[in-house]
Amino acid sequence: DTGVSQNPRHKITKRGQNVTFRCDPISEHNRLYWYRQTLGQGPEFLTYFQNEAQLEKSRLLSDRFSAERPKGSFSTLEIQRTEQGDSAMYLCASSLERGTDGYTFGSGTRLTVV
Amino acid sequence: AQSVTQLGSHVSVSEGALVLLRCNYSSSVPPYLFWYVQYPNQGLQLLLKYTTGATLVKGINGFEAEFKKSETSFHLTKPSAHMSDAAEYFCAARDSGYSTLTFGKGTMLLVSP
Numbered sequence: 001d002t003g004v005s006q007n008p009r010h011k012i013t014k015r016g017q018n019v020t021f022r023c024d025p026i027s028e029h030n031r032l033y034w035y036r037q038t039l040g041q042g043p044e045f046l047t048y049f050q051n052e053a054q055l056e057k058s059r060l061l062s063d064r065f066s067a068e069r070p071k072g073s074f075s076t077l078e079i080q081r082t083e084q085g086d087s088a089m090y091l092c093a094s095s096l097e098r099g100t101d102g103y104t105f106g107s108g109t110r111l112t113v114v
Numbered sequence: 115a116q117s118v119t120q121l122g123s124h125v126s127v128s129e130g131a132l133v134l135l136r137c138n139y140s141s142s143v144p145p146y147l148f149w150y151v152q153y154p155n156q157g158l159q160l161l162l163k164y165t166t167g168a169t170l171v172k173g174i175n176g177f178e179a180e181f182k183k184s185e186t187s188f189h190l191t192k193p194s195a196h197m198s199d200a201a202e203y204f205c206a207a208r209d210s211g212y213s214t215l216t217f218g219k220g221t222m223l224l225v226s227p
Contacts, residue, residue, distance in 0.1 A: 004157070010167065031213065040123070041218030042204050043158070091157060100165045102148050102206075103215060105157035 004106035012112045020078045021109045025094030035091040082113045116141050118207050120218035135221045137205030145207040152202045153169040188195040200225045
């Protein structure tokens with residue numbers, strides 16, 4: 001078990017470009033979560049999947065954001081037409097369904113929009 | 115909606131001193147409670163959790179936390195700080211029946227020699 005893996009670790013993009021991040025969860029975890037963390041703040045929930053189904057989306061997830069988890073394995077988070085306000089750390093986490101174990105987080109993808 | 119409040123964005127202690135990081139939750143029904151630690155440019159690592167049962171829970175690296183329903187609190191303590199404890203600490207809550215964690219804004223622990 002190699003934990004939760006996120007790629008890339010860092011991404012610098014120009015405003016208006018599209019970016020995609022990937023998350024590989026722990027293999028036996030059927031739940032996968034995306035959070036966003038800005039400087040000086042705690043992680044904020046974006047969306048989560050149970051297997052391949054996207055069960056909940058935060059109002060923070062604007063129409064420019066889309067997430068997928070094909071086949072219930074890895075997940076991708078795409079941001080279209082990036083804005084400077086999208087600059088943040090994007091964290092992926094996974095867990096078992098029962099939920100009392102907490103989440104296992106990846107190291108995150110730091111996005112900088114210039 | 116659940117909210118988590120961490121009192122103090124920064125806490126400074128000397129090496130060897132007691133560490134106390136405060137966390138309060140808002141819901142009337144006690145949620146599941148968690149403390150995470152984050153080192154620079156890394157993800158969050160679970161320190162400890164409270165779900166049911168014993169209200170004093172022990173975690174990794176010598177940390178422990180006590181759930182107090184009457185105070186809606188889940189404060190994190192460590193008897194003796196070590197330089198390696200310097201990091202940001204996040205308290206999080208998860209309401210029973212819900213899937214998502216709600217985090218506090220975090221407390222940066224600074225440890226001086």
